[in-house]
Amino acid sequence: MLGEYRIExxxxxxxxxxxxxxxxxxxxxxxxxxxxxxxxxxxxxVNANTVAAxxxxxxxxxxxxxxxxxxxxVRPKPATTGREYLRVDVPEGVRDxxxxxxxxxxxxxxxxxxxxxxxxSDHAPVQYGEDAVEPELGRLARSxxxxxxxxxxxxxxxxxxxxxxxxxxxxxxxxGDAVAVEDPGWGSLLDLAPALGLRTVGVGVDDxxxxxxxxxxxxxxxxxxxxxxxxxxxxxxxxxxxxxARALRSVLGEHPETLxxxxxxxxxxxxxxxxxxxxxxxxxxxxxxxxxxxxPDLRLxxxxxxxxxxxxxxxxxxxxxxxxxxxxQKAVVHLWTSGTVDAGAVAASYxxxxxxxxxxxxxxxxxxxxxxxMNVWIPVxxxxxAVARLLHAGWAVAPGARFRMGSPPGIRITVSTLxxxxxxxxxxxxxxxxxxxxARRYV
Numbered sequence: 001m002l003g004e005y006r007i008e009x010x011x012x013x014x015x016x017x018x019x020x021x022x023x024x025x026x027x028x029x030x031x032x033x034x035x036x037x038x039x040x041x042x043x044x045x046v047n048a049n050t051v052a053a054x055x056x057x058x059x060x061x062x063x064x065x066x067x068x069x070x071x072x073x074v075r076p077k078p079a080t081t082g083r084e085y086l087r088v089d090v091p092e093g094v095r096d097x098x099x100x101x102x103x104x105x106x107x108x109x110x111x112x113x114x115x116x117x118x119x120x121s122d123h124a125p126v127q128y129g130e131d132a133v134e135p136e137l138g139r140l141a142r143s144x145x146x147x148x149x150x151x152x153x154x155x156x157x158x159x160x161x162x163x164x165x166x167x168x169x170x171x172x173x174x175x176g177d178a179v180a181v182e183d184p185g186w187g188s189l190l191d192l193a194p195a196l197g198l199r200t201v202g203v204g205v206d207d208x209x210x211x212x213x214x215x216x217x218x219x220x221x222x223x224x225x226x227x228x229x230x231x232x233x234x235x236x237x238x239x240x241x242x243x244x245a246r247a248l249r250s251v252l253g254e255h256p257e258t259l260x261x262x263x264x265x266x267x268x269x270x271x272x273x274x275x276x277x278x279x280x281x282x283x284x285x286x287x288x289x290x291x292x293x294x295x296p297d298l299r300l301x302x303x304x305x306x307x308x309x310x311x312x313x314x315x316x317x318x319x320x321x322x323x324x325x326x327x328x329q330k331a332v333v334h335l336w337t338s339g340t341v342d343a344g345a346v347a348a349s350y351x352x353x354x355x356x357x358x359x360x361x362x363x364x365x366x367x368x369x370x371x372x373x374m375n376v377w378i379p380v381x382x383x384x385x386a387v388a389r390l391l392h393a394g395w396a397v398a399p400g401a402r403f404r405m406g407s408p409p410g411i412r413i414t415v416s417t418l419x420x421x422x423x424x425x426x427x428x429x430x431x432x433x434x435x436x437x438x439a440r441r442y443v
Contacts, residue, residue: 007035010046012053019054020063023074034064034072059175062194066176075194088387090396097426098398100234102269102374103416106349107295108340110331117330132314132323133157137333141288141302144267150286151279153304156314157324161265161289162188164303164313165227168285169196171312172259173224180218180226182210184377184403184410186234186263189227202405205233207371209240212247219251225259226252230274232266232292232373235403235412237354239266239372245275252280259309260284268293270372271347278305285309290332292374293341300324300332350374353415353423360427366434376413380434383409389433395426 005027009015022028034040037055041048055072058064066072090096138155146152158164169179175197181189183202193200201223203214210228219226228248231239240248252258260281264274267288278284285305290298303313317323335341354370361368361378370376380386380400387399390411400410411434418426 007040007044009044009054010050012050012057015044015051015054016057016061016063019058020061023063028074030074030076032074033070034074036071056175060197062197065199087402088391088396088399091391094391094394094396095422096396097413097415097418098396100375100398100412100414101296101416102292103349106341106346106416107293108335110295110298110335113331113334113338113340114327116334117327120330121327126326130326132317134326134329134333137302137329137336140333140336142304145286145288145302145304148274148276150274150276150304151284153286153306154310154314156303156310156317157329158287158301158303158313158317159299159321159324160291161263161287161301162192163299164285164287164289164301165189165261165263166192166196167313167316168259168261168303168305168309169193169198169225171309171316172283173198177225178218178221178223180215180223181405182227182229182233183405183407184235184400186229187402190403190405200405202407204407205236205238207236207238207369208244209233209238210244210248212244212251215248216251216254219255219258223258225261227261227263228277230262230264230266230276231270231272232375234265234373235375235398235400235410236377237370237373237375239270239272240275240277242273242275245277248277249280252277256281258283262286264288265292266373268341268343269346269350269374271344271351272372282306283309285313290335293343293346294332294335298328298332300328347372350415353418356420356423357413357415357418357427360423361430364427364431366427366431370415374414374416376415377410378413378430378434379408379410381409382434383411386411386430386433390429393429393433395429 005022009018037051038048041051064072065075088098141155178199178201179193180201180203182205201218203218204211258281269292278286283306285303287301287303289301354376357376358368358370368376368378383400387397390397398412
C-alpha cells in the first residue's frame with residue numbers, strides 16, 4: 001500500500017505533516033492508498049479520532065482524497081505540484097511572450113497616487129474598528145457595478161481576485177465538494193481548488209465563454225459551484241456574449257442552489273460590454289481587480305454578492321488580516337478619479353496586437369483565439385514540441401499544460417509587449433513550429 005514509507009506521529013498535526021512531507025518529497029506518489037483509519041490508529045497506538053482528524057486536515061489541504069469504500073489515497077495532482085512550475089526558463093536573447101503581464105507602458109505612474117493617499121492618511125489616520133472599506137472607493141465601485149448591470153449587493157475589498165475567490169469558496173463549500181471551472185482556464189485557480197480540498201470539474205470554453213451543455217452536465221452531476229470569467233478569459237481571451245449569457249442564466253436557473261462566482265479581471269482593459277450572470281442563483285459573488293489596468297503589485301479587488309456571502313467573507317476577513325490597507329484603497333481612488341488610465345485606449349492597444357497576430361496566423365493556416373484581453377490561445381497537436389521549437393526560434397511561449405485539465409493541447413502568447421514589427425516574424429515562427437491546424441473549438 002505505502003511501500004517502504006512508514007507513517008509516524010502521535011498527534012493529528014504530526015501525522016498530517018509527515019504525510020504531506022512525504023508527498024512533497026516523492027516518497028508517497030499520487031494514487032497511493034493510505035491505511036484505513038482504525039488500522040493506522042492501532043499501529044500508531046492512538047485514538048481513531050486522531051487519525052480521522054489527520055486525514056481531514058490532509059483532505060482540506062488537497063493532499064489526499066477519499067473515495068468511499070475505496071479509502072483515502074494521495075491525490076493524482078496534489079496541491080504540492082503547482083502549475084506555476086510549468087513555465088519556460090527564458091534564456092538571454094529570447095523574447096518572453098509567456099508571462100501574462102500587462103504592458104508596462106500602459107500602466108500609470110503610482111507616485112502621485114500614493115503621495116495623495118499618504119497626505120489624506122496623515123490628516124486622518126485610520127484606527128482600529130473603523131470601516132474596512134474606504135467610503136469613496138465603495139461608492140465608486142458600486143456606481144461602476146450598477147452601470148454594468150451587476151445586481152445590487154454590499155461591497156468588500158480583498159487582496160486581489162484569487163483572495164476573493166478563495167474566501168467565497170471557503171464561505172460556502174466543504175472539502176470534497178465539486179466546483180465547475182473553465183477548461184482551459186486560469187492556472188492559479190486550477191491549483192487553488194484542489195488546495196482547498198475541492199474537486200474540479202472542467203467545462204469547455206469557446207470564444208463566447210463557457211459551453212452551456214458542459215455547465216449543465218457539471219451541475220447536474222453535483223458540482224456545487226461554478227466559476228466563470230466574464231471577459232479577457234485566461235488563456236483563451238473569451239468574452240461572454242449576450243446570447244451566451246442568456247443560455248448560461250437559463251442553465252443556472254435550473255440549479256438555483258449553485259454558488260456562482262464571476263471574475264471580471266479584464267475591467268478597464270476590455271472594450272466589450274459586460275454580460276453578468278449574477279442574480280439567478282441564491283448565492284453569488286462578482287469580483288473585479290485593479291491588477292491588469294493599474295499594475296499587478298496593487299493587490300486589491302472589489303467583491304460584491306448576495307448579503308449572506310459578503311457577510312461571511314467580511315466576517316472571516318475580520319478574524320484574519322482585518323482589512324485591506326485603507327492607504328492602498330485611497331491610492332486606488334486617486335487612480336480612478338484622476339483619469340490616469342484611458343480604458344478605451346488601453347483596450348484598443350491590446351486589441352490591435354491581438355488582431356494583428358491572429359490575422360497573420362490565419363494567413364498562414366494556423367487557428368488562434370483571442371476576443372479580448374492580452375492573450376492569444378493557439379491549439380497545437382504537440383504542445384511540448386511547439387514550445388521547444390519556438391524557444392529555439394527565439395520566442396518563449398506559455399505551455400498550455402499550465403491552463404488545461406482535459407482540453408486539447410495549446411500554447412498561450414501574451415501580446416502585451418509585441419511591436420508591430422514583431423507580428424510577422426512571430427507568426428512565421430509559430431506556423432513553422434505547429435503547422436496548420438484543423439478548425440475546431442478548444443473544448
